[in-house]
Each structure stands twice: as C-alpha cells, then as structure tokens.
Amino acid sequence: MLGLNKKDLQLMLIVTGLTMLAPFILNPFPESSGMAQFNAGYPDLMQRFVIFGIFAIGFNLLFGLTGYLSFGHAAFLGVGSYGAIWMMKLVTLNVIPAIFMGVIVAGIFSVAVGYICLRRSGIYFSILTLAFAQMSYALAYSVLTPITGGETGLQIKSTDRPLLSNLAEGETGRANLFGMDMRQSFELNVGDWLFTFNAGYYIAAVVMLIAFYISIRIFRSPFGLMLRAIKSNQTRMSYTGLNPRPHTLAAFVISGMYAGLAGGLLVAMDTQVGPERMFWTASGEVVLMTILGGVGTLIGPVLGAGVIKYMENILSKINKDVLHEWFAFMPDGLEDFIVFLVYPFIGKGWHLTLGILFMLVVIFLPGGLVEGGQRIGKWIKNRGKAKDTGGSTEPAE
Amino acid sequence: MEAIILQILNGLDKGSAYALIALGLTLIFGTLGVVNFAHGALFMIGAFCAVTFSRILTLSHTVVDETKTDFLGNPLKVDVPYLHDLFGQATGDAIIDWAVPLSILFTVPVMMFVGYAMERGLIKHFYNRPHADQILVTFGLAIVLQEVIKYFYGANPIPTPAPQAFAGSFDFGAALGFDPNLIIYPYWRIIYFVFAAVIIGAVFAFLQYTTFGMVVRAGMADRETVGLLGINIDKRFTIMFGLAAAVAGLAGVMYTPINSPNYHMGMDFLVLSFVVVVVGGMGSLPGAVLAGFLLGILESFASMREVLEILPGLNQIIIYLVAIVILLTRPRGLMGRKGVMED
Secondary structure (H helix, E strand, O other): OOOOOHHHHHHHHHHHHHHHOHHHHOOOOOOOHHHHHHHHOOOHHHHHHHHHHHHHHHHHHHHHHHOOOOOOOOOHHHHHHHHHHHHHHHHHOEEEHHHHHHHHHHHHHHHHHHHHHHHOOOHHHHHHHHHHHHHHHEEEEOOHHHHOHHHHHOOOOOOOOOOOOOOOOOOOOOOOEOOEEEOOEEEEEEOEEEEEEHHHHHHHHHHHHHHHHHHHHHOOOOHHHHHHHHOOHHHHHHOOOHHHHHHHHHHHHHHOOOOOOOOHHHHHHHHEOOHHHHHHHHHHHHHHHHHHOOOOOOOOOHHHHHHHHHHHHHHHHHHHHHHHHHHHHHHHHHHHHHHHHHHHHHHHHHHHHHHHHHHHHHHHHOOOHHHHHHHHHHHHHHHHHHHHHHOOOOOOO | OOOHHHHHHHHHHHHHHHHHHHHHHHHHHHHOOOOOOOHHHHOOOOOHHHHHHHHHHHEEEEEEEEEEEEEOOOOEEEEEHHHHHHHHHHHHHHHHHHHHHHHHHHHHHHHHHHHHHHHHHHHHHHHHOOOHHHHHHHHHHHHHHHHHHHHHOOOOOOOOOHHHOOEEEEHHHHHOOOOOOOEEEEHHHHHHHHHHHHHHHHHHHHHOHHHHHHHHHHHHHHHHHHHHHHOHHHHHHHHHHHHHHHHHHHHHHHHHOOOOOOOOHHHHHHHHHHHHHHOOOOOOOOHHHHHHHHHHHHHHHOOOOOHHHHHHHHHHHHHHHHHHHHHHOOOOOOOOOOOOOOO
C-alpha cells in the first residue's frame, strides 16, 4: 500500500497512531498527582516534538545516507523561518503559503550553500557549512537588521496589514488555516486527566507524517541507494561512471528544504523568529538529536528529537525542592546526600545529562537508541530461544 | 599609518590566542589523526585553572581587628589570607597580585594530566573509527566539560585581573615617533603576544632539536615504520596530546585578564580555531600559527570604521569568508601537506 512494503507500512502506521494519539500518550499522569510535571502533553511541547522531528528527519537524509556531516543546518531552519514570517506579515495570515515560502527560501539558499560546500568532503565540509551558518547568523544579527529584525527578531505586530486579510484597525493578526486559529484547542476532561487537542499540533503532525512518508520513500528508492553508495565509497561510484555531485547536492537541498519546512512550521505556531535560531549550537542540537536517536534509521531522528526536547522542557524544570519532595521518605542525611548526587544532572544541569547520554551513545551504541532497542529485543528473543533449546537437547547425528 | 599599526597590534592578541589553540589542535591531529572538538574546552579549563589558583591563594580566615569598628559599632572582622601569615603582608599581597602569571606553574601539570587522561581514557578507543565519530564524541565531551565547569563556577564571567604592574597601557605612538596617544596598547596584550611567541617557539624547538621531538616527527610522517623500529610511538603520542592540552591551557590562563572566563568561552574560540586550522592547512604546524595571526589581524582590520562604512558587518564574517575562499581555491589550505585528510 502507498508504495511501501509491509514492514515500512507497519512503521508508518505505528508512527501515525502515536502522533495522532499523542495528547493521550504524553499525558499519562493525573493532574493532581506529583508526577504531573512529567506530562508532556501540552500543545507547545507537542508541536516542538513534531517540528524538530521534521528537522531531524531532514538532517538524517543528508548525514544518514550520504555521510556528509553538516554543522550548519540551523541556517536553513532560520532562513525558512524568516521567509515564512515575511509571507505572513505581507501577504496572508494563512499558514500554508507561509510554510511553502519557508521551504522555497530554504531550498534556494541550500542550493547556493550546497553548491559551494559540496566541493569538499569530510571535516572540510563540516567546517564550510559551519562557516556559512555562522555567517548567516552574524549577518542576521547585525547588518541585515532591516530584513531580520536584528537581535529582537521579527513578530507579527498590530501594525502589520497583510494584503489578503480583513483585520480590524489595530487588531494583531494571528496565524490561521482558513480561519482556524493555530492556538485553538479542544480540551477533554476525563476524571483527573486533562487532554488538550491543539489545532496547531495536528497540522504540524500531519505535515510531519507526510515528511516521514517522503523520507521512507527516499530511503527505499534508487536515489537513496545512490546516496548510500556515496557514503560507502565515492571513488568507486565515480569509476562506475556515475557522478556523485548532483546526487549529493540533491540530498543536501532536500535536507535543507526539510529544515525550511520545520522553520516555517515553527513560525506558523508561534509567529516569531530570532537570529539565535541560526546559531551553531542550534545546528549542534540537530546533530545530537539524529545521533542520539539513531543515524541512518527511519524512526531514529524523530525519537532523538523527542528525547532532547522532552529533556529540555521537562527535566530542566525540576529543581531542588522537587527533588527533596521525592526523596522525602528517606532519612534526612541520606535524602540530602541523594539530592546532592542527583541535582547536578537535572534542572539547569540537564545539558550535562544530555552530554553524557550523547557520549555513551556514540561510544557504545553507534546506531543510537534504535540500535539499543533492537539489541534489547534480540536479547529477549534469544533468551527465550535459549530456554527452549536448553530443555530439549538432542544428540547430534 | 597609525591606524594600520594600531589594527595590526589589535589583531595580534586575538591572533595569538587563535594561533595557540590551532597549534594544539594541529599537534593532536598531526600525531594522532584525531579531530578534537574538545580542544576549546581545554582552553576553557586552562582559564579556570587560573581562577581556581587565585581562589586558592586568597583562601583566608577571619580575624577580629580590635582597633577598628564596623558601621554597627562591633569590632571589625577582617579576612586575612593565609599567605599573609606565611610570608607577611607585603609579600603575600604581591603573590596574590601576581596570581595569573603564577598559575602557569599550576596549570601545566593539571593540563598535562587532563590531556593524558583524555587520550588514555577516551580518545584511544576512537583511532579506528571514522572521523565523524571522533568529532561527535569529542563534541559530546566538550559539552560535558563545559557543564561541569558551569556547575562549579556558575554561568557568569569571573573577572581575573592582571598584576597591577601591567594594568596600564603603553603608548606605542610616542615610542615610534608619532604623536602621543594615537596608538595606545595595554601592557597585558603585549605580554600575551610575547608569551604566545615564546610558547610557539618552544614547541617548535622541542620538535626540531630534541630526540623526543625527532621521534615524534618521524611518527607523524610514518607511524608504522617507527613502531616497527621498536619505538613505543603510542606513548610518545600520548605525551604530545598532554603537551597540546597544556598549550591550550596556557593560552587560556593568560587570556583571562583580557576576557573574563566563562564556561562557553571555549566553544566560542573553538569554532574559529577550526576555521584557522583549516585555512592553515590540516596537519601543518607553521600553517596553523601563520593562519592564526593572519586571521586575527584581518579581523581587526575588518572592524575599522573606514572599512565598515563601505562594507557593513564585514568584521562579523571576514574569517568565515576568508575560510570559504581559501578552501575553494587552495583545497589544502595555506601550507597543508600532501595526503593529509584529503578524502
């Protein structure tokens, strides 16, 4: 179905199910319980999950398939965001043209950057992309202020009169989809649970599913095979008479357009942009997401994006008082000691946890969390088998 | 003319920092073939060694001074550093004043150890893995080190002043025969430049004129053959890693009076240092030093008012722009060797 084989279709259906039911799945704890702060089912965070999922899927198409490690991918996200917000400020508040604008602008930008950067490979490619991203950041921050709003960035203001909108005098425009406000939510109260179904989230989720589907198709296509050939041996590929450059450039541009799509969606959700979106730490973050989840796998990048955004928003909120509350059942001295041990890793120190987790993954699990999952799955299977065969050993013939 | 000299001088101190970090990066790359993204973190740790050392020096105990009273009328409590008890007040104060230069003595062994531990504990296991993996694991390590420092020292910059003797500025203009007050340059920046030149010279001399250096250079050229000759080259390369870490640490120590150390200073410098290394040519020590000074000076020229009026924002992007042009026109960088990282 849909041009997918059975396994991919299964994966696609699982991902669809998970994203559609996310408001339930991410809110497992009742509101009044102490665990409620682990609930991630609020619109803002859910939107971030899927949007950065798109960003990471796009990055994975480049790094996972061709092996080119770009350290400047956030530039495309930023450029896409700027494109989208100008579309909203000038033309229409409908999000669809804005998102398309983001994709197109990022695509054009990535053609230019890719054409230059892809002349080199390996570490040089990483440095070149990093240089371009830092340049875009510096320019957006300083000289291009008339276009980018400089340090304060761009927002939709009450003075903005998009051409195709009928706003009342002094009314601030809001991002919408044919009249449906992005911030519109339907709240469902079941007992002690509160589930929020946000319009913006579902639009972003549908876009992510489409992006995910396209990425599966690229992975399974002859084009994807060509990109893997570039990763494993570029020289051999050119000896067989194929020019790797156009394929890499295509992958780079597709990846850049994914970033632009994510940027456009980010703008559609919160209608603001700042240059810090293009800073190299943002590029580093998408690298972390992809590696953490599993580079070169289909679902890995989405998983990694989810883990990192969850940590950023949930783990960082836990402070010392909360910790003391958790370990209150212990004797006082022990409680203080445990809190002392745990505290550096949470709250403001969540980056430390992230760094350690990332290093562990790179050292022991080059395939990321996906490989970890597979290993555990295999181990369980083998253990079951070992028991079976252990019970009925037959003499060899 | 004055403006040109001033800009060259301004470029020298930043260029010295770039050159020192790039030198260490190239040492590691040339010997072990590892792309070390944690090198900026080593620079930062060096800077925080200076902070730690000056904190150790100012460790003090409280003494009640009976002769004076504070604003509440109670006897005044004074913090007296232990150094006063040990050496008397004048000498003690002088030592505290000279904390930054003195912390070099403290930093070198610490950084050597950090470098040694890093190589033996982590990087050793990555020699046979792709460069991308090395970049990623050292990037992760850099995040961890940065966060550890942030946990212990906080997120704010910690001012670490230079000794009083170097607090002022030197009037270069008067010395060179121009009008006074045209070219003014802080003493500490001169010291930093001289210090960097000495360190760079020492590293080159060490590699050029000692037996150890000769073996290391032979190992850089052909590791396998040197190993076959019965020389334990791995051990020497580990020591070189420690040395590179010490160079980065020293660059950090001496930089603290110019820029108060904070936990992300390493990353800020690292990005630029990588550009410097690539411009200079991967694996070329003279190239790294040359490119470091060149880019530092170019950056300060680009931030001249006259230039900014024609091309606004040039100072922000000049280094990256130069890097892009060089990488596309001279793929090996300014002085890159043949066959190094040409994949």
